[in-house]
Amino acid sequence: MKQFFKFVFATIIGVLLCLVIFTFIVLGLISSARSDKKTDVEANSVLRLAFNYDIKERTSANPLSGIPFLNLSVKKSIGLNDILASIKRAKNDSNIKGIYLDESYMLSGQATSEEIRNALIDFKKSGKFILSYGEIYTQGAYYLASVADKIYINPKGIFEFRGFHSEYTFFKGALDKLGIEAQVIKVGTFKSAVEPFILDKMSDANRLQVNSYLGSLYDYFLTNIGKSRNLSKDSLFNIANDLKIKYPEDALKYKLVDGLKYKDEVLTELKKRSGIDQNSDLNMVELADYNDPDENKDSGSSNTRIAVIYASGDIGSGEGDDNSIGSEGISKAIRKARLDKKVKAVVLRINSPGGSSLASDVLWREVYLTKKVKPIIVSMGDVAASGGYYMACAADSIYAQPNTITGSIGIFAILPNMKNFLNQKLGVTFDGVKTGKFADLGDVTRPLNPAERAILQDQVNHGYLDFTNAVASGRNKTQKYIDSIGQGRVWTGAQALKIGLVDKLGGLDAAIRSAAAKAKISDYKLVAYPEQKSLLENFGAGLTSEVKTYMMKQELGDNYKYYNDLQTILKYSGAQMRLPYKLDIR
Known part of the structure; x- marks a missing residue:
């Protein structure tokens, strides 16, 4: 009986604790809802x-x-x-x-x-x-x-x-110790996304491009500070260079x-x-x-709209979310804006290092179709490169900041050969039968043979031709010229303007004004897509995601970024249109 009451008491305490937690959550939701009220200043x-x-x-x-x-x-x-x-x-x-x-x-x-x-x-x-x-x-x-x-x-x-520097992590030594070979298939002299897996330092081509775009970013950085502080760029350079x-x-x-x-x-x-x-x-x-939820709510004509579509994060299949671009979710948003007669123009805000080549092509198609029926202007954020540039190139015009990272027109695929790791390190072996010569193409338990490598290289080459053709068509350039500035090379927005990859330098507001001008409208309402989930839709998934992310950050601290990068790599599937690395310029 004593044991029975102990369990009953424990159950009651558990229920009460759950009620307290739920109460705090509800209060938080109410507080969040109240924060959407206009602030009295x-x-x-x-x-x-x-x-x-x-x-x-x-x-x-x-x-x-x-x-x-x-x-x-x-x-x-x-x-x-x-x-x-x-x-x-x-x-x-x-x-x-x-x-x-x-x-x-x-x-x-x-x-x-x-x-x-x-x-x-x-x-x-x-x-x-x-x-x-x-x-x-x-x-x-x-x-x-x-x-x-x-x-x-x-x-x-x-x-x-003290000046800018950009550092990259190479994994070849670790892979060699583990007995894992990264089998690389790529197009593009500068497409260095694969380098961390096959080299222990930067290639000459990669070093050349990093010096180029880092120098462009730094020059812009010093120029603007000089203007604001009434100091010459050269004196600022010397101050930093000599660590004064x-x-x-x-x-x-x-x-x-x-x-x-x-x-x-x-x-x-x-x-x-x-x-x-x-x-x-x-x-x-x-x-x-400092909140005013009614701002712009009633401004402009409700029958004349400009849709602003936000596409942020790695590109992949599926719906995506606030931190990733799902080809299904963003396609749906672009399609909705295209078919809505009230929407007279579209601004596509891209902040992405790229991702799946297939998903990028799906998004390119929606931009291409939209351009046929109404103006669509791209506004680039911090990064709009590789697959991010692919989805942009079909637009009427492209806006970027001088310090936007863009370009990286190239494609690659990596298939690990884990034979030595599995056989020699773990003692695991494999055997089987197949009904066709290429039935097990892509098997990571053995190396690629020459015929298989040739097939994959042909597929990657084909993808690169599609990429450069889409850019050439969208930018009104020859495919030969796009190949000459492509090859996976990364450019800043300022550099991209000079070589014709973007049309103008400016932010989101400039892109919106351009869209209005092209649509010949002056009185309009802005609407944002994709539509964000409601409070109830966000509740379960939001709680799980927030808690998981929070706990990982608490446990890993500054090393969380490496965990996040690893998670991204593990999601690679098929050919990739992706920046060479995650840029971390300091």
Whole structure:
């Protein structure tokens, strides 16, 4: 009997615990729903911007992202679309007196930083101030901060200004020790996605292209900082090259910052600039709270629309989600916009390193069909390369930022030969029968024979011809010319403009204006696709995904990115149109 009551008591405690957890989740959902209400901003307020998270193309509709009880995140991550809208709204908001950039790190890509930086430059046209403060300034954070009227750093802080570098990991040595051979079939001298598996260092061709695009990015970086700080590009280069800035005092000496201050001193200045009495609290508005869900809801004609389709992440089959491009999901979105008579033009926002060649071709087809019936303009984000460029090339025109990464017109396939690993390392052997000479083509337990390799090489060659033909047709160039600038070579947006892979430099707003002009409309409403899932649709999947990601990040820390990269590699299926590597420029 005693044991019985113990189990009953334990069951009751378990049920009560589940009810408490469920209550917190519901409260979080209610809180999330309430956050969609318009924020009342007090007079003489300052908008605080901090970008110490990976900025997505648009704000996630996942209601679980801000539940403190689950410790997933304290604040909802704001997407680029809402960041730009908030800065634009603050420019005309009489209650917002200025912007406070409270930053040390900028974790997002360079084109994303460029969009935000340009929005801040536009904000300054209002005559309002921008003040930046950081205890640590990484180069990415400083690039954004350089537009501020005043830049302050903690007197004991860290200021990084040493030039760009890009480092790549090679796995050949580890594969050799394991007895695994990476059998590579590719087209493109510069298509170096396969190099980590067959080399222990960069090839000469790869080193050439990395030097080229890294130099282009760095030149643009220095030029823009020089314009903002009234310093010459050459002097900035020398400062970085000789590592003249080792301490905050050096940053002040070379005029990269305006003062060494502690945060209390910065807050005092913010009060003064915003017209707040020093004995009163500063009216600080957080970006996540600066919300106006009714913005643009009723603007423009409901019968005249421009569809903005967001395509972010690796390209593969299926529906995809906010972090991946599913050929089925994005095709459906493009098709819906094409068939909707109210939609007069389409803007396709691409932020992708590529992926499956088959899925990329499926998406290319939808863009091609849309171009026949209404204008479709591509806006490139941080990356729109390989398969990401393939789906873009059929559009009427392509916009990119100068520091967008694009091109990489090439194709490859990798088939592991695990015979030695399985036979010699594990003692596992295989035997079987087959009814045809090529029935077991693709078997990883043995090496490819010459005939099989020839078949796969022919398929990859065929895919490359399709790729270059699609680009040549879309860009009105010869296939021979596209092959000469293709071969898997990576370009920046600035370089791509010169060689004809993109049409103009600019962000999403510029692409939208171009789409409106081509459609000959001036009064229109923006609609976003794919439609984000409702609260109830997101609930189960959202909770599982958030918890899984959170736990992995907690366990692996900075090494999570390697786990994520491995997960991507394991999803490779068939021929790939993909960037040579995940770019991590610092």
